[in-house]
Amino acid sequence: MSRVLIIVNDIESGPGRLTRWLVEEDLEFDLRIGSHGALPTPEALADYAGLIMLGGGLMPDETDRAPWLREEAALVRTALDSGLPQLGICLGGQLIAHVGGGRVAAQTGAPEKGSTPIELSAAAREDPVFAQVTPSTAFIESHVDRILEIPPAAVLLASSTLCANQAFRLGEAAWGLQFHPESGPDNVRRWDPAGLAKLGFDKDELIAAADAAQPQTERDARALLAGFAGVIRGR
Numbered sequence: 189m190s191r192v193l194i195i196v197n198d199i200e201s202g203p204g205r206l207t208r209w210l211v212e213e214d215l216e217f218d219l220r221i222g223s224h225g226a227l228p229t230p231e232a233l234a235d236y237a238g239l240i241m242l243g244g245g246l247m248p249d250e251t252d253r254a255p256w257l258r259e260e261a262a263l264v265r266t267a268l269d270s271g272l273p274q275l276g277i278c279l280g281g282q283l284i285a286h287v288g289g290g291r292v293a294a295q296t297g298a299p300e301k302g303s304t305p306i307e308l309s310a311a312a313r314e315d316p317v318f319a320q321v322t323p324s325t326a327f328i329e330s331h332v333d334r335i336l337e338i339p340p341a342a343v344l345l346a347s348s349t350l351c352a353n354q355a356f357r358l359g360e361a362a363w364g365l366q367f368h369p370e371s372g373p374d375n376v377r378r379w380d381p382a383g384l385a386k387l388g389f390d391k392d393e394l395i396a397a398a399d400a401a402q403p404q405t406e407r408d409a410r411a412l413l414a415g416f417a418g419v420i421r422g423r
Contacts, residue, residue, distance in 0.1 A: 190237035190420055191216040193228065195260060197244030197279050204370035206240065209410060213417035222256035230266035238420040239267050243278025243368065247294050247333060248286035261287050264362075273361040273419045275317075278331060281355075281364030288339035288358045295332055298350050299387050302376055302394035303401040304329035306354055306367060312345040317363050317415035318355070325408045326401040327367035328375060332387070335366060361419060369409035373398035 192210060194203050194217050203219070210217050218236070220227055222244075233239065241260065251258045264287045267274045276284040282292045303326045312318040335353040338344060345363075346355035354366045368375070376398045381391040398405075 190214075191218055191235070192238040192240060192420070193217070193233070193236045193263075194219045195227065195239070195241045195263075195280070196221045197223075197242055197246060197254070197257075197260075199223070201243040201278070202370075203240070203242060204375065205372065205406075205409070206370045206413060209413045210417070213414060215417055215420065222254065222260060225256065227256055227259045227263065230262050233263060233266050233270070233272055236272070237423065238416070239263060239272060239274040241274070241276045241280025241283060242370070243280065243330075246279055248279065248283045248292055257283070268359060268362055271359070271361050271423070273416065273423060274363070275416050276362075276364045277368060277370065278366065281366055282333070282335055284358060284362050284364040285335045285338055285342075285353075285356070288342065288362070290335060290339040290342065291337040293334065293336050296334055296336065299332040300329040300348065300350050301379075301384060301387065301389045302328065302330075303397040303405065304348050304367065306346050306348050308346050309344050311343050311357075312355075315343075315345055315357060315415075316419050317357070317412055318345050320411040320415060321408045322404060326405050327369060327409065328371040328398060328405070329367050330371075330379075331366060335364070338364070361423070363416070369412050372406060373402050 338356040342356040342358045
């Protein structure tokens with residue numbers, strides 16, 4: 189089996205259903221929690237076949253609050269230089285954008301929460317990770333920060349109405365996502381209704397929308413993970 193390194197940046201934003209799907213794809217995984225320390229050194233990435241970085245309520249350069257982000261950025265750079273397949277979700281995707289020369293901003297634009305319509309670009313049809321994802325789909329979203337500019341060399345793969353840069357590919361083996369393929373309606377059910385109300389969202393409405401979109405959302409999220417697994421196996 190090939191082994192994938194998974195980095196958790198917020199204990200409340202774990203890998204969810206991704207771990208089950210990795211096992212189904214005959215991939216092992218090594219789960220590391222950034223705030224607990226002990227992230228591998230960049231040299232240790234040679235022991236892994238892929239890298240997945242998850243979300244968290246941080247900005248990529250907030251190393252004073254989250255000192256491990258400096259180490260994580262070094263892993264991103266090493267993976268980019270070596271061609272190691274990497275998948276960044278939310279903060280993880282923002283890290284790839286940041287390290288790759290893009291621009292990420294906090295508290296910018298209207299927030300997106302819950303099941304969010306996503307439109308794939310024409311380039312996504314030929315992308316190894318996105319090729320089997322429905323061109324018009326929905327994924328769970330939860331952000332008030334966003335990737336304002338993808339790296340100059342990146343290829344845009346997906347957008348939403350409020351967030352132009354929902355997904356991109358940098359080079360041949362790095363994918364950054366703003367949305368959350370690891371999440372489903374159960375995640376929305378755990379959200380704080382008072383916090384959602386402050387942002388102008390009704391929790392019951394978000395749950396109903398997530399439930400309605402769930403069958404297609406899960407199929408597309410599973411297809412995305414299968415595509416990433418295929419990149420790992422073909423490396």
